[in-house]
Amino acid sequence: MITRKQIKQALDEAYTARYGEEEEVLEFAQAIEDWFESGEYPFWVLESLFDAIVRLSGKPPCALGWYAEPDCDELGYSGHIIFVLVDAESGRCLTLSHSKNPDEHARVSVSLPVTTEEEAIDAVAYFLQLLGIPVEERMLESAS
Amino acid sequence: MITREQIKKTLDEIYDAEYGDGESELTLADGISFWLQNGEYPFDVVETIIDAVYRLSGKQRSALGWYAQPLRDEWSYTGEIAFVLVDAESGRCLTMRRPDRADAETSISVALPVTTEEEAIDATAYFLRLLGVAVEERPSQGGDVR
Numbered sequence: 306m307i308t309r310k311q312i313k314q315a316l317d318e319a320y321t322a323r324y325g326e327e328e329e330v331l332e333f334a335q336a337i338e339d340w341f342e343s344g345e346y347p348f349w350v351l352e353s354l355f356d357a358i359v360r361l362s363g364k365p366p367c368a369l370g371w372y373a374e375p376d377c378d379e380l381g382y383s384g385h386i387i388f389v390l391v392d393a394e395s396g397r398c399l400t401l402s403h404s405k406n407p408d409e410h411a412r413v414s415v416s417l418p419v420t421t422e423e424e425a426i427d428a429v430a431y432f433l434q435l436l437g438i439p440v441e442e443r444m445l446e447s448a449s
Numbered sequence: 450m451i452t453r454e455q456i457k458k459t460l461d462e463i464y465d466a467e468y469g470d471g472e473s474e475l476t477l478a479d480g481i482s483f484w485l486q487n488g489e490y491p492f493d494v495v496e497t498i499i500d501a502v503y504r505l506s507g508k509q510r511s512a513l514g515w516y517a518q519p520l521r522d523e524w525s526y527t528g529e530i531a532f533v534l535v536d537a538e539s540g541r542c543l544t545m546r547r548p549d550r551a552d553a554e555t556s557i558s559v560a561l562p563v564t565t566e567e568e569a570i571d572a573t574a575y576f577l578r579l580l581g582v583a584v585e586e587r588p589s590q591g592g593d594v595r
Contacts, residue, residue: 355554370545370557372533374518389516389533393547393555397540398533404511410499411514411537 306439307361312426319356324349334422341420344382347375351386354425358432368393369436376416384420389413390432399435450583451505456570459501467500468493478566485564488525495519495530498569502576512537520560528564533557534576543579 316333325331333353340347351373359366370391376383390399402412417428423443430440460477469475477497484491495517503510514535520527534543545557561572567587574584 365551366554367548367551368555370542370555372516372531372558387516389557391542391545391555391557393545396542396545398514398535398542398557401514401535401537401540403537407509407511410510411512411535413514413516413533413535413542 306441307430307433308441309426309430309443312357312361312429312433312440313422315357315361316353316422316425316429319360320349320353323352323356332422333425337419337422337425340382341384347382350419350425351375354386354419354429357429358436361429361433362436362438364436372414384418385416386419386428387414387416388428388432390435392436399432450585451574451577452585453570453574453587456501456505456573456577456584457566459504460497460566460569460573463500463504464493464497467497476566477569481563481566481569484526485528491519491526491530491563494563494569498530498563498573498576501573502580505573505577506580506582508580516558529560529562530572531558531560532572532576534579536580 317331320333320336321329321331336350336353340350355371355373359369362369370393372389374387376385376387388400391397392399398413400413400415404411417431418424419428427443433440464477464480465475468480477494480491480493480497484494499515499517503513514537516533518531520529520531532544535541536543542557544559545555547555559575561575562568563572571587577584
């Protein structure tokens with residue numbers, strides 16, 4: 306089973322591998338902060354999320370097909386990211402959900418919040434579970 | 450076989466029925482020019498192409514899953530739309546292309562230019578072919594002789 310700590314580490318390592326200079330160690334939480342501070346298209350967040358999923362799944366990058374797009378409303382980025390994930394070996398779309406209404410499209414994407422590091426860990430855990438990999442559950446936050 | 454003329458007619462009929470005011474006749478070409486001029490999200494153009502694919506393929510809406518996103522550069526829409534198409538019955542992503550190398554990423558979307566009605570017809574024809582529907586080829590445009 307993959308722990309949430311391993312996911313956090315994989316996100317930090319993926320972000321560092323892509324964007325760290327020399328011996329610099331980066332934290333993925335900073336990537337999210339930079340997104341909301343800059344308001345720029347967060348390719349560094351999307352790439353690091355995908356790299357972490359690939360690394361933890363143990364699959365080669367070509368085994369997964371991926372589309373990710375930050376969701377926008379009139380005020381800017383909403384903090385949700387729309388994802389489509391395909392198992393390239395079978396060609397099956399893992400984020401597909403069927404509609405019971407024949408007049409509605411089937412849904413191919415999921416929209417997940419990625420405004421904090423915990424939410425990013427949740428998102429990676431969600432995709433690992435879609436790939437059949439068991440992941441530690443998030444601890445319930447105790448009510449005060 | 451579906452002709453390009455049939456695709457054009459279907460696109461225009463759908464566009465006029467959904468977005469026309471009931472008086473002057475609107476075509477998809479009007480919608481595309483409006484998009485490229487005003488820079489707003491081209492919901493009408495995307496939906497018209499998708500609706501035409503349903504009508505011409507005879508598929509129920511629940512039989513297909515779509516994701517479509519108009520592409521932007523730093524300033525504005527580029528005129529291309531990225532599409533993901535999934536056959537909901539088999540779950541297969543029809544727009545997926547696997548790379549030659551294992552360390553490269555698999556693409557699941559196609560980006561198609563939709564800046565003219567001819568390109569919208571090409572895009573519709575592309576999806577119909579993915580669904581196994583025979584479609585007339587675009588006549589070659591006769592390039593420059595050099």
